[in-house]
Amino acid sequence: MSMNGYCCIACGTNQTVGFDGFLCPDCGGNLDIRYDYDAVAKQLDDGFPEGDRDIFRFAALLPLDRPRSLFPLRVGGTPLYRAIRLGKPLGMQELYLKDETLNPSASLKDRASAVVIGHALDTGAGVVSVASTGNAGSSLACLAAATGLEAMVFVPAKAPPAKLTQMLAFGARVLAVDGNYDDAYDLCLAASREFGWLNRSTGYNPFTREGKKTCAFEIWQDLDRRVPDRVVVSTGDGNTLSAIWKGWCDLKAVGLIDRLPKIDCVQSAASAAINATIGRIRNSDDANVNWSALKIRKVEASTIADSIAVDRPRDGLAAVKAVIQSGGEAVTVTDSDILAAIPEIARASGVFPEPAAAAPWAGVKQMRGSHQIGSKELVVCVVSGTGLKDIVNTGAAVGKPHLIKPALGAVRDCLRA
Ligand SMILES: Cc1ncc(COP(=O)(O)O)c(C=O)c1O
Ligand SMILES: [Zn+2]
8 A cells, every 4th residue: 555644734744643533633634645656656657457447446546455355336437428418508519427426325425435444444443433414424324334334424314315214224323413514523523532433524534535536537537548627526515626636636646647627616605615715815915825824714504405515614625725726716606506407417418416416517507608618628527416315406406297187188288288
């Protein structure tokens, strides 16, 4: 394994171990896993080995001792679709959808859970806990079931029923917290400390970023080693976005690519703490950001896109850095933009997103409208979770079936209407 310690995202100090599990011993900031990139570059030479289409083919850039052992499910290897009909009305020549709905628990979170569970297997942890808006919990529950570990999931009691059902079906212990995601997060942290569980929670656990970055590796491979101009990512805590940025940075660090894409951050207007911070930085006269002093102001999230409803982003600093360093846009969309994007994506591509997963397309439309995206740019929207996970909100966006009598005349009436 070529993992080479940690680096603090806030103060920039290299660390060999985290304190309290995974935080920076100097400042309490989130950690990022480092690698010996020269050693990996020699190992990879001309790219990743061929073989099974799952995330473990990227083992050279994963922080695991035994990447594939005991892991029966296929995580990753999801399709990258060229979305010609979706992009055409906007004159977009190269629009792609990375269809993360096809992971085992039907969201991108499985990439993160797989690496955290790999770490649990490496270290002998028996119980893995997580705070979740829903998808991280159903993902952990799914992969824990596949590997015989115990999952403890802390979710807001109002999480979509489909996500709760998934967790329960997989046999997780589900603690539905009478509060919001932030309450669930703090409780999970305290309980994991108290009972000695391996805490997978986003931001706190640096192994999640390592799993999610494989999404970038796959996009690169499926584009025949081209680098897109932009990758557009739906953002709540900021971990997914920072991970996808890290994936591209890793490819560059090992010499497989020589340029980086822009990473665009799409947030709901009703949950936009990260975009507000990016806006403040870009509007300030100071060209140098003091990352260790940067504060992300808490908001009161209320979006229908439950997966990105976050008051206090738990990996916000990493996401802000990624957008600023990549030169990407921070795009804020309304809930009605998000709802409208669901059937548009579904009807033009055959991919059915949950509200959070439709947000990138809503963001792309806005950026095309304001000419922030050119017609010739190669744009990848990450479709991060399936619409079946939230049929209440997705249902509101797609209309109702025709209720008819079982008679041919009724079909005729319907066709005329
Ligand atoms: C479907 C989906 N999209 C996007 C996100 C945003 O990821 P992050 O919270 O790391 O920004 C999540 C997180 O729960 C999600 O479940
Ligand atoms: Zn630090």
